[in-house]
Amino acid sequence: MVRQDIDFIDNEYFRIPLVRPSRKIKFKNISFTNIYSLWNKFRIKRLKEKLSAKKEKLIEMEFSGEQLVPGKKREKVENKILKKTQAIARLESKIKFLETGEYANEDFINSRAIKLKSIMMQNLQYNRNSLYSINSDGIQQMENEDSKVDEIINEESVKVEEKLRQILGEDHIAKAKQEISPNTQKEQPVPRQVSHEEIISETSSTLNKNKTDDTEIPPMISDTIVAEAIAREMDRNDIHENQKSYENVNNFINEDGTYRLKREDIDEDFRITRFDRSKLPSEENEYIDENEPNLPPFSTNERIFPDIELPRKAITAMPEIRKYEFPELVMPSIRIADENESTTVNSRVVPIVVEDRNTQDNQSSEPLVGGNSVSEEEYVDGDIYALMERVKVLKAQKDTITTSAEEAAKRAESIDAVYTETRSKLAAYADSLEDDCNITYKEMQAMESNTDVKEEQINAMLLMMGLGTLDVSEKKTRVK
Amino acid sequence: MIGNEEIEKKMMSIVAEDGSVEEVEVILAFEFKDTKKEYVIYTKNEKDENDNITVYVSHVDRSSGEPKLLGVEDEEEWSRVKDVLRELSKSE
Numbered sequence: 001m002v003r004q005d006i007d008f009i010d011n012e013y014f015r016i017p018l019v020r021p022s023r024k025i026k027f028k029n030i031s032f033t034n035i036y037s038l039w040n041k042f043r044i045k046r047l048k049e050k051l052s053a054k055k056e057k058l059i060e061m062e063f064s065g066e067q068l069v070p071g072k073k074r075e076k077v078e079n080k081i082l083k084k085t086q087a088i089a090r091l092e093s094k095i096k097f098l099e100t101g102e103y104a105n106e107d108f109i110n111s112r113a114i115k116l117k118s119i120m121m122q123n124l125q126y127n128r129n130s131l132y133s134i135n136s137d138g139i140q141q142m143e144n145e146d147s148k149v150d151e152i153i154n155e156e157s158v159k160v161e162e163k164l165r166q167i168l169g170e171d172h173i174a175k176a177k178q179e180i181s182p183n184t185q186k187e188q189p190v191p192r193q194v195s196h197e198e199i200i201s202e203t204s205s206t207l208n209k210n211k212t213d214d215t216e217i218p219p220m221i222s223d224t225i226v227a228e229a230i231a232r233e234m235d236r237n238d239i240h241e242n243q244k245s246y247e248n249v250n251n252f253i254n255e256d257g258t259y260r261l262k263r264e265d266i267d268e269d270f271r272i273t274r275f276d277r278s279k280l281p282s283e284e285n286e287y288i289d290e291n292e293p294n295l296p297p298f299s300t301n302e303r304i305f306p307d308i309e310l311p312r313k314a315i316t317a318m319p320e321i322r323k324y325e326f327p328e329l330v331m332p333s334i335r336i337a338d339e340n341e342s343t344t345v346n347s348r349v350v351p352i353v354v355e356d357r358n359t360q361d362n363q364s365s366e367p368l369v370g371g372n373s374v375s376e377e378e379y380v381d382g383d384i385y386a387l388m389e390r391v392k393v394l395k396a397q398k399d400t401i402t403t404s405a406e407e408a409a410k411r412a413e414s415i416d417a418v419y420t421e422t423r424s425k426l427a428a429y430a431d432s433l434e435d436d437c438n439i440t441y442k443e444m445q446a447m448e449s450n451t452d453v454k455e456e457q458i459n460a461m462l463l464m465m466g467l468g469t470l471d472v473s474e475k476k477t478r479v480k
Numbered sequence: 481m482i483g484n485e486e487i488e489k490k491m492m493s494i495v496a497e498d499g500s501v502e503e504v505e506v507i508l509a510f511e512f513k514d515t516k517k518e519y520v521i522y523t524k525n526e527k528d529e530n531d532n533i534t535v536y537v538s539h540v541d542r543s544s545g546e547p548k549l550l551g552v553e554d555e556e557e558w559s560r561v562k563d564v565l566r567e568l569s570k571s572e
Binding site: 003011022039040 | 487497508511534538540549551
């Protein structure tokens with residue numbers, strides 16, 4: 001067809017020169033009309049497209065005084081709608097979590113919110129005839145349609161509530177309420193429960209996060225519904241089941257009191273990564289594996305209940321290790337000196353008696369190592385992880401003991417040095433005393449002999465003088 | 481006019497060699513997709529005794545920058561243009 005070989009065009013022609021004469025052709029009236037109308041239709045369509053684009057731009061603009069400026073009103077409306085759709089998207093993610101246990105990330109929620117917003121915007125009725133009266137009618141129209149957005153939001157929230165009711169069901173709610181009783185908790189070794197009020201308040205605050213003063217978001221889910229949703233979630237997660245009934249707990253605890261878990265449920269720090277329902281053992285004990293590690297039960301104080309926001313890992317207590325007890329350090333015994341034992345080179349014996357330190361301290365013949373701080377019977381042969389843990393503990397013990405031994409050696413060495421020094425000082429002191437005694441004794445002897453000589457001389461002199469002799473008692477008194 | 485699906489006439493001012501200016505009405509403008517040659521068909525609203533309307537066909541040359549109207553010299557080209565007009569005249 002020739003028609004497909006051409007493109008209609010609609011250019012402007014202003015004072016175009018005629019260089020060469022044009023070709024002439026005659027048409028009947030109807031033919032002329034056909035050609036004319038065909039081309040005009042093309043022109044009208046083209047013009048409409050141009051005007052439509054211009055009109056859309058104008059709609060977004062608003063008057064500032066007498067001038068049209070880029071409109072903020074539409075932007076405000078869009079932002080308002082986006083906030084509401086974000087709230088709806090969050091609700092949807094909560095519902096999805098309650099249904100499937102899968103958590104939707106923030107990117108998904110934002111994408112969903114934007115999509116909902118575009119759908120809402122498409123559904124809004126813009127008054128295209130307000131192209132030339134954008135100042136009043138168009139804006140008013142947008143404000144009126146804002147209320148339509150609120151109606152849509154309300155309808156959505158009602159639908160969400162209905163859906164929640166269908167999901168939760170009355171039976172589960174009653175069952176959950178019945179099974180969460182204080183008596184049941186006392187009878188079983190259960191982890192710490194997060195209180196219902198805490199969960200409800202946190203969920204409600206999350207759901208109502210978008211509430212601001214200038215938005216009119218109605219309360220989408222009441223606390224009752226939230227409580228029911230949480231109860232349902234606790235049912236589905238089975239962790240709650242484990243808490244609630246002793247019979248269920250027995251499904252996960254061996255007879256010796258250890259938990260029955262698969263290795264893949266635990267990370268390298270012995271923390272449970274996910275309490276997956278499908279991995280829990282059934283009544284037929286399908287999941288029991290004798291070779292799986294038996295870990296001690298969780299501490300009641302350290303189990304953290306996963307909340308609605310679903311933390312990545314549940315934190316549990318490390319396996320308990322008995323406290324290492326250091327025995328008292330024993331100094332090497334000091335040799336007891338015998339009372340008659342000679343400690344000096346001199347012939348004169350000066351007895352040295354040293355107190356036996358061992359009489360004061362505990363005398364222990366045991367080596368300076370700690371006893372087993374980890375009971376061997378807690379670990380099964382071939383359990384590599386338990387062995388690794390034991391190695392870790394023993395390494396730590398070895399370091400501690402080595403440090404203590406080094407300190408003890410240093411102390412012994414210093415004491416030996418002090419002992420040797422003191423002993424030599426004492427010997428020197430003894431020698432000096434002996435020397436002094438000897439010297440004094442010799443002086444005394446010398447003095448005595450002099451005295452005797454003098455006494456004899458006195459007697460001699462007295463005899464010569466005829467005065468008799470000196471009284472003996474006086475002599476003795478003087479000498480002593 | 482837009483609301484009634486009518487549009488203003490497209491007028492064109494043709495400057496003759498002697499410098500005179502004539503206002504004509506453009507009734508069609510198109511180009512061939514393969515050659516990109518632009519043609520304008522205009523009328524001076526001339527009718528004969530049978531009420532047939534005379535239209536003029538010129539080739540718009542924009543090669544020199546400023547548009548100018550040239551005649552359709554090539555017969556094959558002219559035949560092709562006539563085929564287009566014939567077909568368009570038949571369509572409703």
